[in-house]
Amino acid sequence: MNFRDYRWFRNPRGVHNIGVFRPVYTERFTSTGMGWAKFVAGGDEYADVTPELIANNCMPIIRTFRENMGALKPPEEWYGNYQRYVDAGCYWFELYNEPNLEGEWPQDDNGPVLYVSWDNYEECIRPMNDNWIEWAERVVDIGGYPGFTAMADTPDHRHATVFWLDALLRDLRDRYYNRFQRVIANGLWVATHPYIQNHFYQEPAGGPSHVARPHDQQNWQEGGWHFEYPYDPISQRYDPGRTVFGNTPLTPYGDTNGLVAAGQAFQELLQRYFDAGPVPVIGTEGGIWKIPAPDDDPHLIDTRYPPYDHFSHAQATMAMWKWIVEKGPPWFWGVTLWTEWDYFEQFEITPATELMRQTPPMLMNVADIDTGGGVFVEIVPEDIGEQPEAEPTQATPGPGPAQGIPDLHWLVLAPGLQADWFFQAARRYWQTFRPTVMTGWEMIELLPAGVSLGVTVLARPDTISYMDEQIRDPWPNVVYDPIVANTLEEMAQELERRATYNIRFG
Numbered sequence: 307m308n309f310r311d312y313r314w315f316r317n318p319r320g321v322h323n324i325g326v327f328r329p330v331y332t333e334r335f336t337s338t339g340m341g342w343a344k345f346v347a348g349g350d351e352y353a354d355v356t357p358e359l360i361a362n363n364c365m366p367i368i369r370t371f372r373e374n375m376g377a378l379k380p381p382e383e384w385y386g387n388y389q390r391y392v393d394a395g396c397y398w399f400e401l402y403n404e405p406n407l408e409g410e411w412p413q414d415d416n417g418p419v420l421y422v423s424w425d426n427y428e429e430c431i432r433p434m435n436d437n438w439i440e441w442a443e444r445v446v447d448i449g450g451y452p453g454f455t456a457m458a459d460t461p462d463h464r465h466a467t468v469f470w471l472d473a474l475l476r477d478l479r480d481r482y483y484n485r486f487q488r489v490i491a492n493g494l495w496v497a498t499h500p501y502i503q504n505h506f507y508q509e510p511a512g513g514p515s516h517v518a519r520p521h522d523q524q525n526w527q528e529g530g531w532h533f534e535y536p537y538d539p540i541s542q543r544y545d546p547g548r549t550v551f552g553n554t555p556l557t558p559y560g561d562t563n564g565l566v567a568a569g570q571a572f573q574e575l576l577q578r579y580f581d582a583g584p585v586p587v588i589g590t591e592g593g594i595w596k597i598p599a600p601d602d603d604p605h606l607i608d609t610r611y612p613p614y615d616h617f618s619h620a621q622a623t624m625a626m627w628k629w630i631v632e633k634g635p636p637w638f639w640g641v642t643l644w645t646e647w648d649y650f651e652q653f654e655i656t657p658a659t660e661l662m663r664q665t666p667p668m669l670m671n672v673a674d675i676d677t678g679g680g681v682f683v684e685i686v687p688e689d690i691g692e693q694p695e696a697e698p699t700q701a702t703p704g705p706g707p708a709q710g711i712p713d714l715h716w717l718v719l720a721p722g723l724q725a726d727w728f729f730q731a732a733r734r735y736w737q738t739f740r741p742t743v744m745t746g747w748e749m750i751e752l753l754p755a756g757v758s759l760g761v762t763v764l765a766r767p768d769t770i771s772y773m774d775e776q777i778r779d780p781w782p783n784v785v786y787d788p789i790v791a792n793t794l795e796e797m798a799q800e801l802e803r804r805a806t807y808n809i810r811f812g
Contacts (some may be wrong), residue, residue, distance in 0.1 A: 307491055309636070309675045309734070312451065312586060313397055316669040317341025318630040318640030319662065321420065322514040322591055324647045330355045334650050344590050344642035346371045349386040350792035367453075367590055367642065368616055369400035369499030376411035376420075377402070377434035380441055389448050397450045400497050400590060401441050404458040405434060406470045423464035424473040431473050439482050440451040442489045451493035454572065458499060459553075459562045468551050468560035468571050475572075479579040489584045490679025496772045498568040500641060503607040504614055505535035505564050506622055513733050515539040515604040515661050521604060521612045525622035526661075533629045537742060539729060545609055546725060547745060550574075553693055566638045573637065574752040582678030583754045589641035599655055600807045620657035628668060633740070636673035636713070652712070668757045673713075673755045687710050704751050705759040712760035714753070715743040715810065720765035720773050727794060728764070735801040739810050747777055750784065760785035760811055764797055 320342025327348050330354065335343050343359055344367045356366050368391055370384050379403060388399060404410050405758040410417040420429045424649045434455070442452035455474075457467045478486045505516035509530030516539035519530075530536040536548045536557075543555050550571040553558045562568040567585035576583040597619055598605050604613035612739045614622055623643075630638060638773065643649060649659045674760055705714075719728060725743055728734065736743070741762060761784050763773045778786040789812065804812060 320642035339667040353390040360395040366396040401455040402455040424469040453497040456497035466559040471571040495586040499591040521618040584637040593643040623658040631668040705753040706755040708758035712758040715741040720769040731798040732801040733807040762787040
């Protein structure tokens with residue numbers, strides 16, 4: 307399925323409702339220019355308001371609520387409700403909620419009735435996939451888009467976001483490969499819950515990129531914002547090489563506490579296990595939360611980053627929308643802020659709410675990207691039983707060929723070169739082109755064939771042959787752009803020349 311075939315309004319702004327069976331004040335969604343309205347529903351109570359929201363370019367997302375649902379099978383009556391929503395113009399549905407947390411599973415007086423962990427296959431992973439795949443197929447069959455279940459973002463070992471995603475997708479590969487491929491090809495999307503803490507910042511005017519301006523000097527209309535955690539310069543300077551999967555001693559169980567981090571983890575796993583993707587990702591809870599009261603001290607969660615207060619929260623929220631449209635990955639389609647109560651009732655009207663009312667939303671230019679997956683022919687009727695799964699075939703991994711400018715630009719430092727030097731010596735180059743600066747290249751094989759990549763390599767004469775063997779030779783689709791110099795000064799001069807004449811690849 308092509309990205310351009312999904313039905314939505316290209317507007318990343320959204321807000322999450324307060325709860326089931328609550329009245330809908332459509333003015334809250336329309337006056338603030340929302341493109342998404344996330345509803346936790348008890349049944350079909352929001353179907354009647356859906357046409358009005360659709361008429362105002364706001365697409366509902368529905369998750370039917372059942373307390374402590376865990377991995378239970380959806381009741382049959384839910385599908386009749388889904389049909390009502392589809393008939394009203396809503397196509398986006400979720401099943402389950404943060405199953406990597408104990409509180410989402412059946413309980414007794416002592417807590418959850420089972421051991422909640424990604425390695426509890428028989429009680430957690432297996433039944434969840436059994437019920438999810440049937441649900442997803444039936445949602446596709448009525449014309450809807452099934453969402454892959456949102457995890458809570460956490461690095462705690464048995465709750466770790468990346469471990470749960472990995473366990474679920476591996477099991478789908480092993481038992482439901484063909485069926486999941488059909489879902490990928492017919493509307494799969496991913497729900498995430500990016501409560502991003504204070505993992506964002508704005509550079510001072512003129513940089514450098516690894517320095518954050520004070521929160522009370524932030525301005526959403528100016529450049530230099532970073533929401534790419536954990537790949538932003540502050541994170542990489544503090545813990546070089548950190549990825550969403552961790553890969554450093556400080557992050558043994560991953561690090562998905564960023565706006566697009568959990569989505570990035572899913573895309574890489576989807577490519578690894580199904581040679582498919584990317585698929586759309588929507589943060590169906592999250593944003594910059596909690597909102598401080600006007601007289602609260604600034605909220606400081608991670609001391610590497612600046613705090614935020616009641617007023618700078620508004621600047622950062624507006625900057626987040628702008629970043630998603632201008633700099634975010636093409637598969638990340640927005641966030642439904644937590645919650646309607648926080649933005650419209652807690653403080654009457656927050657500064658962020660007021661700014662959204664004053665500022666029309668920016669719309670995304672949806673990329674011409676195919677999700678991959680198999681061609682959907684027919685959903686297997688329930689009474690036929692489980693069909694034999696064909697052996698999966700794996701295409702050559704890695705990015706596809708570039709048509710013009712590559713979709714992604716990485717700058718890889720050969721062994722012996724340091725990221726700190728690059729950000730100091732080539733600040734103007736980085737500010738001009740904003741490549742992803744890396745000291746490794748293992749992630750190339752994780753990129754889907756629908757995405758192209760250009761790699762600028764900085765190397766000395768004694769290391770360029772090694773870099774040729776590691777990147778140029780095994781990845782012929784990569785636009786390979788070596789810069790070879792005897793001294794750091796010569797490298798810096800070449801990077802400055804490219805920035806001066808706006809030459810991305812030389």
